[in-house]
Amino acid sequence: MLEEFIFGVTANCASCGGAKLNSAVVGKPATWIAEQAGFKVPEKTNIIIAECREVGPNEPLTREKLSPVLAMIKADSTEQGLKFAEEMVAFDGLGHSAAIHTADEELVKTFGSRVKALRVIWNSPSTFGGIGDVYNAFLPSLTLGCGSYGKNAVGGNVSAVNLLNIKKVGRRRNNMQWFKVPAKIYFERDSIQYLQDMKDCEKVMIVTDRSMVDLGFVDKITHQLHQRKNKVTIQLFTDVEADPSVQTVYKGTDLMRSFQPDTIIALGGGSPMDAAKAMWLFYEQPQVDFEDLVQKFMDIRKRAFRFPELGRKAKFIGIPTTSGTGSEVTPFTVISDGDKKYPIADYSLTPTISIVDPAFTMTVPAGVTADTGLDVLTHAVEAYVSVLANDFTDGLALQAIKLVFQYLERSYKHGAADPEAREHMHNASTIAGMAFANAFLGINHSMAHKIGGKYHVPHGRANAILLPHVIRYNGTRPQKTATWPKYNYYKADLKYQEIARTLGLSCSTPAEGVESFARACHELAVNVGIKMSLKEQGIDEKTFLDGRKELAMMSFEDQCTPANPRLAMVADMEEILTKAYYGE
Numbered sequence: 384m385l386e387e388f389i390f391g392v393t394a395n396c397a398s399c400g401g402a403k404l405n406s407a408v409v410g411k412p413a414t415w416i417a418e419q420a421g422f423k424v425p426e427k428t429n430i431i432i433a434e435c436r437e438v439g440p441n442e443p444l445t446r447e448k449l450s451p452v453l454a455m456i457k458a459d460s461t462e463q464g465l466k467f468a469e470e471m472v473a474f475d476g477l478g479h480s481a482a483i484h485t486a487d488e489e490l491v492k493t494f495g496s497r498v499k500a501l502r503v504i505w506n507s508p509s510t511f512g513g514i515g516d517v518y519n520a521f522l523p524s525l526t527l528g529c530g531s532y533g534k535n536a537v538g539g540n541v542s543a544v545n546l547l548n549i550k551k552v553g554r555r556r557n558n559m560q561w562f563k564v565p566a567k568i569y570f571e572r573d574s575i576q577y578l579q580d581m582k583d584c585e586k587v588m589i590v591t592d593r594s595m596v597d598l599g600f601v602d603k604i605t606h607q608l609h610q611r612k613n614k615v616t617i618q619l620f621t622d623v624e625a626d627p628s629v630q631t632v633y634k635g636t637d638l639m640r641s642f643q644p645d646t647i648i649a650l651g652g653g654s655p656m657d658a659a660k661a662m663w664l665f666y667e668q669p670q671v672d673f674e675d676l677v678q679k680f681m682d683i684r685k686r687a688f689r690f691p692e693l694g695r696k697a698k699f700i701g702i703p704t705t706s707g708t709g710s711e712v713t714p715f716t717v718i719s720d721g722d723k724k725y726p727i728a729d730y731s732l733t734p735t736i737s738i739v740d741p742a743f744t745m746t747v748p749a750g751v752t753a754d755t756g757l758d759v760l761t762h763a764v765e766a767y768v769s770v771l772a773n774d775f776t777d778g779l780a781l782q783a784i785k786l787v788f789q790y791l792e793r794s795y796k797h798g799a800a801d802p803e804a805r806e807h808m809h810n811a812s813t814i815a816g817m818a819f820a821n822a823f824l825g826i827n828h829s830m831a832h833k834i835g836g837k838y839h840v841p842h843g844r845a846n847a848i849l850l851p852h853v854i855r856y857n858g859t860r861p862q863k864t865a866t867w868p869k870y871n872y873y874k875a876d877l878k879y880q881e882i883a884r885t886l887g888l889s890c891s892t893p894a895e896g897v898e899s900f901a902r903a904c905h906e907l908a909v910n911v912g913i914k915m916s917l918k919e920q921g922i923d924e925k926t927f928l929d930g931r932k933e934l935a936m937m938s939f940e941d942q943c944t945p946a947n948p949r950l951a952m953v954a955d956m957e958e959i960l961t962k963a964y965y966g967e
Contacts, residue, residue: 384420384421384422385416385417385420385422385431385433385444385452386443386444387420388405388408388416388419388420388421389404389405389408389416389420389443389444389448389450389452390402390403390404390405390443390444390446391403391405392443393443394435394436394441394442394443394444395441395442399440399441399443400440402440402443402446404446404447404448404449407419408448408449408450408452409449409450410449410450411450411451412451413428413429413430413431413451413452414426414428416431416450416451416452417431427862429451429862430451430452430453431451431452431453432452432453432454432455433452433453433454433455434454434455434456434457435454435455435456436456437456438456438467438470438471438474439470439474442454445471445474445475446474446475447475447476461490465493465494465497465498468481468483468494468497468498469497469498469499472498472499472500473499476500476529476533477499477500477529477532477533477534478499478500478501478528478529478530478531478532478533478535478548479500479501479502479513479527479529479533480500480501480502480503480504480509480512480513480527481494481498481500481502481503481504482503482504482505482507482509482512483503483504483505483506484505484506485505485506486506491503491505491552492552495550495552496550499532499548500532500550501528501529501530501532501548501549501550501551502521502527502551502553503550503551503552503553504518504519504553505519505552505553505554505555506555507519507553507555511866512553513527514527515553517866517867518553518555518556518867519553519554519555519556520553520556521551521553530547530548530549531547531548532548558867560771560773560775560821560869561821562775562776562821563714563730563733563820563821564712564733564817564820564821565701565711565712565733565734565735565736565737566735566736567735567736567737568712568736568737568738568739568813569736569737569738569739569740570738570739570740570809570810570813571740571741571806572740572741572742572802572806573740573742574738574739574740575603575604575607575702575738575740575742576607577736577738578604578607578608578610578611578700578738579607579608579610579611580611581646581700581736583645583646583698584608584611584613584615584645584646585613585614585615585616585645586615586616586618586642586643586644586645586646587608587615587616587617587618587644587645587646587647587648588617588618588619588620588638588639588642588644588646588647588648588697589601589604589605589617589618589619589620589648589650590620590623590635590647590648590649590650590655590658590659590662591619591620591621591623591649591650591651591655592621592622592623592624592651592654592655593621593622594651595621595650595651595655595704596619596621598746600650600704600743601619601621601650603742603743604648604650604702605617618638618642618644620635620638620639620662622634622635623635623651623654623655623658623659624654625654626654626717626719626724626835626836627654627655627657627658627661627718627719628718628719628720629661629673629718629719629720631658632658632661632662632665632718633665635658635659635662636661636662636665636666639662639663639665639666640666640669643696644696644697645696645697645698646697646698646700647659647662647663647666647697647698647699647700648700648702649699649700649701649702649710649711649734650702650704651703651704651705652703652704652705652707652708652755653705653707653708653710653717653842656701656703656708656710656711656716657710657716657717657718658716658718659699659701660699660710660716660732660734661716661718661727663693663697663699663732664676664690664691664693664731664732666696666697667691667693667694667695667696667697668691668693671691673718673720675688676688676690676725676727677725677727679940679942690729690731690732691731692731693731693732694735698735698736699734699735699736700734700735700736700737700738701734701736701737701738702737702738702740702743703737703739703743703809703812703813704743704744704747705744705747705751705755705812706744706747706752706755706756706759706794706805706808706809706811706812707754707755707756707758707759707812707843708755708758708812708816709759709762709812709813709815709816709817709819709820710816711734711737711738711739711813711816712733712734712737712813712816712817712820713732713733713816713817713819713820714728714729714730714731714732714733714820715727715728715732715820716732717832719836722836722837723836724832724833724835724836726832726941726942726943728942733820737813739809739810739812739813740809741802741805741806741809741810744805744806744808744809745798745799745802745805746798746799747798747805749795749796749798749911749912750912752791752794752795752798752808752911753791753795753843753844753847753908753911753912753913754841754842754843754844754847754913755812755843756787756791756794756795756808756811756843756911757787757791757843757844757846757847757850757907757908757911757913758842758843758846758847759783759787759791759808759811759812759815760783760784760787760788760791760815760846760847760850760904760907761824761827761828761831761843761846761847761849761850762783762815762816762818762819762824763779763780763781763783763784763787763811763814763815763818763819764780764784764827764850764854764882764904765819765823765824765825765827765828765943765946765947766779766780766815766818766819766821766822766823766824767780767781767784767818767822767878767882768825768857768875768878768879768948769819769822769823769824769825769946769947769948770865770867770868770869770870770945770946770947770948771821771822771823771869771946772822772869772878773821773822773869775821776817776818776819776821776822777818779814779815779817779818780815780818780819780822781881781882781885782811782814783811783812783814783815783818784882784885784886785885785886786807786808786810786811786814787808787811787907788886788903788907789807790803790804790807790808790811791804791808791907791911792907792910792911794807794808795910795911795912822946823943823946824943824946825853825857825943825944825946825947825948826853826856826938826941826943826944826947826951826956826959827846827849827850827853828846828941828943829938829939829941829942829943829944829947829956830845830849830853830934830938830941830956830959830960830963831845831846831849832938832941832943833934833937833938833941834849834917834934834960837930837934838917838920838922838927840917840920840922844913844920845917847904847908847913847915848908848913848915848916848917848920848963848966849959849963850901850904850908851901851902851904851905851915852901852959852962852963853959854879854897854900854901854904855897855898855901856949856951856955856959857875857876857879857947857948857949858875858876858879858893858894858897858898858901859876859897859949860873860876861873861949861950863949863950864948864949864950865945865946865947865948865949865950866945866950868948873948873949874948875948875949876893876894876896876897877893879893879896879897879900879901880892880893880895880896880897880900881896882896882900883895883896883897883899883900883903884896886900886903888900888903915966916963916964916965916966917960917963917964917966918964918965918966919966922964924964927964931957931960931961931964932953932957934960935953935954935956935957935960936953938956938960939951939952939953939956
């Protein structure tokens with residue numbers, strides 16, 4: 384049935400030699416092909432595998448099929464397997480690509496020398512491996528020539544050298560990871576006294592907002608600076624708004640250039656930190672264009688625009704006054720241009736010094752405490768299950784999660800009357816920041832960025848509403864994993880189970896751990912006053928439904944999406960957003 388539908392013939396029939404591919408199957412899913420051929424397969428079937436006895440015209444399914452239908456031939460020995468591979472390439476693919484999955488390096492060498500394919504793809508998905516630069520070091524190209532083996536004029540990029548039969552073996556590479564945080568982090572109450580002894584400090588520009596002036600926090604900073612033995616000149620910039628705009632950044636940069644500080648202090652929540660980082664960049668590197676900064680990338684090491692190193696003119700000190708963003712230790716900033724938020728990431732934006740003084744958080748209102756505290760939780764959870772999570776970040780992420788569950792509710796209910804809870808939440812924010820600075824985030828933040836930009840829901844609150852739904856989504860074994868994960872098998876569900884175990888929740892199976900942790904996150908948010916639906920945040924139902932698809936598309940394109948453990952499609956994000964809207 385399958386042969387007749389795809390090629391119009393059956394194996395070993397008289398007309399096999401003239402078999403032609405049915406163009407209707409090209410690019411179609413396995414379930415559709417099976418139905419058209421007259422049989423059924425399970426709904427989530429990705430690939431149909433048909434066993435054949437030989438390679439060649441008598442077995443039509445050994446031809447190129449351009450669909451998720453594979454021919455399988457059993458070999459009785461290594462030699463026979465190599466012979467089948469040679470025949471397969473010679474029959475319908477001379478010079479193109481051949482994939483082999485084995486740990487035997489000598490076998491790979493033999494395979495590569497015998498099979499007439501110009502790309503030998505070793506232990507990698509054959510599609511991406513052939514394209515190159517994802518799993519191996521092949522030059523990236525969507526035009527894969529077959530050389531003179533396949534009677535082509537090219538074997539790769541168009542060049543005379545491609546007339547030669549040059550073979551490549553793509554060994555799966557390993558990108559080294561790193562752990563980058565500020566050179567110095569000072570913490571505990573009154574740690575701002577470090578400003579008295581800090582080296583090379585004569586001209587200080589403080590970037591903040593008006594509320595920091597009104598609360599007397601700016602005076603606390605200037606008081607410490609005036610205790611120094613040397614004279615210090617101070618310049619204030621207090622015009623930072625929530626979700627700072629590129630226009631505000633340019634305004635602050637102009638002041639910075641005229642003042643020429645040797646020290647930049649960012650004081651406040653995420654907005655002053657974000658604005659100050661961008662000002663620092665434009666101050667030190669005036670030739671940089673904002674459009675270049677927001678270019679997306681798959682790998683932070685390989686990007687169209689390389690950020691210049693900072694710190695030659697001024698050092699950057701981050702002093703957070705809320706326990707949420709972790710910006711004082713991260714290489715990220717978020718700048719708005721119109722109604723769009725642009726996350727910008729590069730390790731050159733990592734602050735030089737961080738001062739995590741809980742004295743600044745004692746008067747934070749309960750609502751802000753809840754929103755920012757749940758942002759901390761989301762940072763830690765997403766970093767823990769990220770495709771770039773590692774031994775250096777996992778401990779930090781897990782500790783931050785523990786601290787949030789132990790102290791957020793206390794900090795929310797008792798405020799300044801519980802300084803221990805406030806201090807631990809402040810520490811949790813920075814600890815989570817160090818984790819996601821190096822492991823990155825996921826689709827929870829992708830969607831929260833876009834919800835905040837479009838509907839002005841506070842960032843931490845949007846994260847909190849989405850979090851249980853994203854945990855359940857990532858906690859379900861996927862059909863597609865993200866590209867280039869730093870693990871050999873899908874483990875987000877197992878890591879959620881580990882979090883549940885750490886928190887003392889029921890977790891006898893991964894599924895139980897996922898569900899109990901999702902419920903715990905929901906309950907924690909409710910206990911600190913969060914209404915757990917986007918609808919309850921005042922977003923009109925028709926407005927939301929009309930803009931849902933666009934919101935999902937924008938979320939899919941967000942820079943946080945690639946590090947999510949599960950490869951989320953636009954339709955998946957639409958579904959999550961819908962559940963988050965109604966609080967299902």
